[in-house]
Amino acid sequence: MDPSGIFFTSHAGDRSLVRTRAQWVCLLALLLALATLPWWASDRWVSIGYTTFITAVAVIGLQICTGYAGQINLGQSAFMGVGAYGAALAMAAGWDALAGLLIGGAGAALFGVMFGLTAARIKGFYLALTTIAAQALFHFLVLNLPQGWLGGAGGLHVQRTTTLGIALDNDRAIYWFSFVVLVVMTIGAFGIVRSRHGRSFEAVRDDDVAAGMMGIPVAATKARAFLVSAFYAGVAGGLWVVALRHVSVEQFTLFNAIWMIAMMIVGGLGSIVGALVGTVMIQLAREGVTSLGPSFIQWVPAVGQDFVFAAMNVLLGTVIILFLLFEPKGVMHRVEISKQAYRLWPFPY
Amino acid sequence: MKTFKRWATSAATVAGLVASAALPVGAQTVYQVPALSDYSGPFAAIMPMLGPGREGVVNWWNAEHGAKLGVKLELKTYDTRYDTAQTASLWPGVLATKPVIGLSLGGPDTSALQQRLPTDKVPMILGSAATGFGWRPNQWVMATRPTFVHEATGFLEWFQKNKAGGNRPVKVAMFTTEASPTFADLGKGITAYAKANPNTVNLVEMVYVEPQPADVTLQLRRVLNAGAELILVPTNIQQAVAVKRAMQALGKNVPIAYSIQNSPAMLQKLVGSMGAMDGDYEVHAGVIATEEDTEAKKFYDLLVAKYGLKAPWHSITTIGINQALVMVRVVEAAAKKHGGDKLTGEMLYNTLLETTFPAKDFYGFTGGGDIDFSVEAPFPIKDPRVNIGQVVGGKLTTVAKGVPVPKLAKW
Numbered sequence: 167m168d169p170s171g172i173f174f175t176s177h178a179g180d181r182s183l184v185r186t187r188a189q190w191v192c193l194l195a196l197l198l199a200l201a202t203l204p205w206w207a208s209d210r211w212v213s214i215g216y217t218t219f220i221t222a223v224a225v226i227g228l229q230i231c232t233g234y235a236g237q238i239n240l241g242q243s244a245f246m247g248v249g250a251y252g253a254a255l256a257m258a259a260g261w262d263a264l265a266g267l268l269i270g271g272a273g274a275a276l277f278g279v280m281f282g283l284t285a286a287r288i289k290g291f292y293l294a295l296t297t298i299a300a301q302a303l304f305h306f307l308v309l310n311l312p313q314g315w316l317g318g319a320g321g322l323h324v325q326r327t328t329t330l331g332i333a334l335d336n337d338r339a340i341y342w343f344s345f346v347v348l349v350v351m352t353i354g355a356f357g358i359v360r361s362r363h364g365r366s367f368e369a370v371r372d373d374d375v376a377a378g379m380m381g382i383p384v385a386a387t388k389a390r391a392f393l394v395s396a397f398y399a400g401v402a403g404g405l406w407v408v409a410l411r412h413v414s415v416e417q418f419t420l421f422n423a424i425w426m427i428a429m430m431i432v433g434g435l436g437s438i439v440g441a442l443v444g445t446v447m448i449q450l451a452r453e454g455v456t457s458l459g460p461s462f463i464q465w466v467p468a469v470g471q472d473f474v475f476a477a478m479n480v481l482l483g484t485v486i487i488l489f490l491l492f493e494p495k496g497v498m499h500r501v502e503i504s505k506q507a508y509r510l511w512p513f514p515y
Numbered sequence: 516m517k518t519f520k521r522w523a524t525s526a527a528t529v530a531g532l533v534a535s536a537a538l539p540v541g542a543q544t545v546y547q548v549p550a551l552s553d554y555s556g557p558f559a560a561i562m563p564m565l566g567p568g569r570e571g572v573v574n575w576w577n578a579e580h581g582a583k584l585g586v587k588l589e590l591k592t593y594d595t596r597y598d599t600a601q602t603a604s605l606w607p608g609v610l611a612t613k614p615v616i617g618l619s620l621g622g623p624d625t626s627a628l629q630q631r632l633p634t635d636k637v638p639m640i641l642g643s644a645a646t647g648f649g650w651r652p653n654q655w656v657m658a659t660r661p662t663f664v665h666e667a668t669g670f671l672e673w674f675q676k677n678k679a680g681g682n683r684p685v686k687v688a689m690f691t692t693e694a695s696p697t698f699a700d701l702g703k704g705i706t707a708y709a710k711a712n713p714n715t716v717n718l719v720e721m722v723y724v725e726p727q728p729a730d731v732t733l734q735l736r737r738v739l740n741a742g743a744e745l746i747l748v749p750t751n752i753q754q755a756v757a758v759k760r761a762m763q764a765l766g767k768n769v770p771i772a773y774s775i776q777n778s779p780a781m782l783q784k785l786v787g788s789m790g791a792m793d794g795d796y797e798v799h800a801g802v803i804a805t806e807e808d809t810e811a812k813k814f815y816d817l818l819v820a821k822y823g824l825k826a827p828w829h830s831i832t833t834i835g836i837n838q839a840l841v842m843v844r845v846v847e848a849a850a851k852k853h854g855g856d857k858l859t860g861e862m863l864y865n866t867l868l869e870t871t872f873p874a875k876d877f878y879g880f881t882g883g884g885d886i887d888f889s890v891e892a893p894f895p896i897k898d899p900r901v902n903i904g905q906v907v908g909g910k911l912t913t914v915a916k917g918v919p920v921p922k923l924a925k926w
Contacts, residue, residue: 210608217604309699319696320648323630335634337607410603411630416622416696417599456605459554459594472563475554475594 169509183356200345204338212337214453219344220405222445225429226355227398229441233430234359235391236371237285238293240423241278241300242399247418248304249274249400254322254413263329263408267347270404271397277304278396279389286385289374301420308415321414324407340409347405351398355438358394367391368436432489434496443497448486455482543587544856547612548573548842551624551639556596558620561776564826565642566592568835569618571824576843578822585855586846595623602627610635615860616846618642618838622697625649625656632656636860638867640845642838644774644799645894647700647926654893657867659841659881660800661899661920663697663774664704667749669901669920670772670798671708674745675715677915684717688738689747690754694726698750705747707926719743727753735761739769749774749798756785759792772796778830779906780804790909800882800920802833803904803913811879837880844872844886874917883917 174180184190204212224246231239253270257263277300284296308316316322327334334343358364366387369377378384407413425448433444455478462474493500550569554562573590581587593609595602602624609617619625619639632639632655644666645658660666671687679685687709691702702721709718719741722734735758738746746762748755748771755777762769763786771792773779778797783789797803802811806828815836818824826832849858849866872886884898903915 208608209611210605213604213607217600221600305694309693309696318648319646319700320651321626321696410599410627412626414626414696417626422600452601453604456594456596456601457608460591463592472554472559472566475552475562476559478594479555479596 181360197349201342204341209337210457212341214449216337216341216344216405216409218446218449219341219348220402220409221426221429221449222442223348223351223405224399224402225426225433225441225445226351226438227395227402228426229430229433229436229438230355230358230367230398231391231395232427233435233437233441234364234371235367235388236374237282237388237391237395238290239281239297239392239395240294240420240427241281241297242395242426243418243420243423244300244304245274245278245396245399246403246406246422247308247413247415248277248396249403250406250413250418251308251316251322251403252400253404254324254407255316257324257327257407258322263327263334263343263404266327266407267401267404270407271400274400274403275393275397278399279393282389282392282396283385285388285392298420301418301423304418305415317414319415321412321417324411324413327408327411334408343408344405347401351401352438352442355398359438363387363390363394371436428486432486432496434498437496437498440496440498443501447497451482451485455479543581543585544858545587545589546616546846546858547614548588548590549609549612549614549617550590550592551595551602551618551620552592553597553620554592554594556598558597561831564829564831565835567824567826568832569839570835571818571822571826572836572839572843574822574824575818576839576847580843580847581855584847584850586850586858588843588846590618595620597621597623599623599627606631606635610637615858616640616842616863618842619656622646629654629656636864638845638860638864640838640842641893642834643776645892646697647704648696650892650894650925652890652892655864656893657888658894659837659886661882661894661896662704662923663701663749664708664926665894665899665920665923666774666799666901667701667705667747667772668708668923669899669918670796670903671716671745671747672921673901673903673915673918674772679744684714685745686717686719686742687745687747688719688722688741688743689749690722690724690731690734690758691750692726692754693723695750698726701749704923704926708921708923711924712921724754724757726751728757730761731757732761732764736765739765739767744769746771748772748777750777752777752781752785755782759786759795763791768794770794770796772798775799775801775830775834778804779904779911780830788909789906789911792906793909795906796914797830797904797906797911798901800899800901801830801837802880803902803911804828804830804833805904805911805913807913809879809913814878814880833880837877840877840880841872841886844876845870848872879916882920884919 168185172186184193203215224242228239228242231237249270252273253266256266256269281297281300285293334340366382369382370384370387374384429444429448430441432447434440459475459478552562552566570590573588577587593605614637617637617639619641621643639656641656641658644660644663647662675685689705691698693699706721709716720738724731746769748758755773758771779792815828845863845867848870849863853862867888874883874885882900884900886895887897899920900917901920904911905914
């Protein structure tokens with residue numbers, strides 16, 4: 167619902183994502199604040215920033231697969247790992263980081279589409295179990311392929327990463343690179359979900375039998391959802407290589423995939439902005455409890471550090487549980503309700 | 516004017532007196548030491564012992580050595596949840612505190628930081644054993660112990676000489692898992708060693724099972740039927756318990772060798788009692804936490820009595836003590852050479868590489884040899900040694916100290 171007095175006289179206007187001047191101002195202010203963050207914030211915020219951006223790219227991909235296409239995916243971390251290995255191989259061979267991201271994304275997409283094809287025949291919990299197999303398969307392949315290929319247990323090391331001649335060898339450079347990639351991937355995600363493919367995803371999610379009756383190729387749509395999702399995860403994996411310059415199998419666990427699902431649910435299923443908001447909220451909560459712990463111990467040394475850190479985790483878990491209890495549809499649902507209430511005020515009915 | 520001058524002189528004198536009174540006698544330069552920990556992840560159960568071990572040593576060193584050198588180390592604990600991403604995002608904030616050296620916990624720290632530490636110029640000390648895949652030159656995360664494979668092969672050679680007569684290969688089986696890169700690497704390393712040393716070891720089978728196996732009776736029966744006279748389980752607690760229970764179920768008593776992270780002290784409640792492990796071994800390049808009146812135990816008692824150590828005398832506590840001891844000795848050597856107020860991370864890294872730290876400085880908390888790092892490997896490669904403990908009559912006892920480990924080629 168648009169604010170009172172806002173109406174469009176063209177199709178392009180009606181389809182626009184940013185619909186009011188106030189929204190433009192807020193968006194530009196946010197982008198400006200994020201782009202200039204390394205100049206005015208501490209290094210800690212810079213690193214929180216790029217780890218959040220990297221995670222957000224993977225969560226957006228998951229949102230497309232699960233939130234839009236309704237395909238449960240517990241393999242996102244493995245897809246990210248495949249992308250990371252692909253990107254690491256490319257970057258170690260001297261390729262530009264951008265090329266590395268594309269290669270990583272393509273490799274992960276190929277790996278992901280294999281699991282997408284299984285989604286043609288199974289759904290729900292069975293599909294979830296199948297995607298867990300992606301995690302096991304990734305782990306097994308990396309550890310058992312000849313060591314010269316993927317480095318075995320030691321993983322791959324990248325000595326230097328550059329993009330367009332710029333060395334990505336410090337936190338600020340990594341931050342800006344990740345930021346630009348996130349912006350591009352977010353725009354791409356909006357493009358996908360608003361396209362014919364995005365509508366197919368939603369139709370399959372809502373009722374795949376009805377979608378098939380209407381002429382939507384259900385199996386291909388499900389495979390496509392996995393392909394897109396895994397591509398996003400692969401790009402995130404490539405960014406991970408840029409950030410750490412080292413990739414190993416233990417960095418991509420099932421636990422990470424579960425965190426990504428938590429981020430998506432907290433943000434709100436079926437919303438690209440929800441994926442971003444959920445990632446930021448969970449990441450900030452995790453970083454918050456991690457940062458608060460050491461300071462709290464210094465303020466109150468009588469309380470043991472084992473108690474403090476455990477309590478911090480309990481606090482994080484409690485926040486997420488309360489959130490799911492009181493707003494199971496995610497933050498974006500609450501935002502939409504608030505926005506509507508504000509726009510209707512003082513005539514709530 | 517005269518009054519003003521007199522007033523200014525008096526004010527300056529008073530200010531000077533106040534300032535000098537406020538300054539401590541022999542001021543110490545304070546250095547931050549980040550202690551990467553895991554109080555809320557997979558190692559949450561061991562941190563309440565490992566963390567205080569680190570703190571006790573730092574408190575002791577600040578009082579007994581740091582005060583004389585004008586150095587005070589401030590240990591700041593960071594909970595990384597044993598997660599690479601968490602460590603990576605945390606580290607730039609840690610760097611803002613200008614640390615000169617740090618304490619690492621394990622793989623995720625190394626994974627997140629190894630490529631950036633040479634630029635950040637902060638060496639880290641790791642209390643765990645090193646890994647074969649981490650055996651690369653020019654590393655900044657230095658383990659106080661050699662690789663798990665070094666430790667196990669040192670024991671195998673000792674066992675072959677002392678328990679099997681030294682004139683025939685020992686029939687050995689090992690349980691490990693492919694689910695963990697570290698333990699998979701261990702399997703590969705032992706297999707490579709057995710292949711290269713057929714006169715010492717006859718590897719009956721390398722048994723790969725789940726990291727948390729429900730039952731391994733079938734696999735154990737198979738290797739015992741093949742004549743295994745020693746079972747290695749230097750991996751985790753769950754595998755150690757599963758192998759021990761299978762041994763009990765089969766009614767056999769073939770000795771099992773564990774490491775420090777799944778030592779008999781960790782297992783005793785899970786398998787019934789220490790007595791249930793009679794004949795089993797504990798092998799690693801750290802102290803065997805027995806009740807014997809050793810130098811290590813005396814040092815631990817000192818930390819408890821005078822420096823606020825509140826953790827029990829346990830193999831896990833000794834990991835923290837071992838790691839912190841190496842760290843403070845590096846700081847000490849650098850401070851003696853360069854002055855306590857001039858320390859930098861690079862200086863400490865160079866000190867690590869240039870100095871041979873005598874074994875006596877570690878009060879028995881290391882394998883027994885001198886600690887001598889080099890650029891070739893991230894662990895002491897010149898004279899690594901292991902200590903061997905055995906459960907005898909329901910009590911853990913030290914059966915061999917400072918056993919040299921063989922020179923191994925990379926596997």
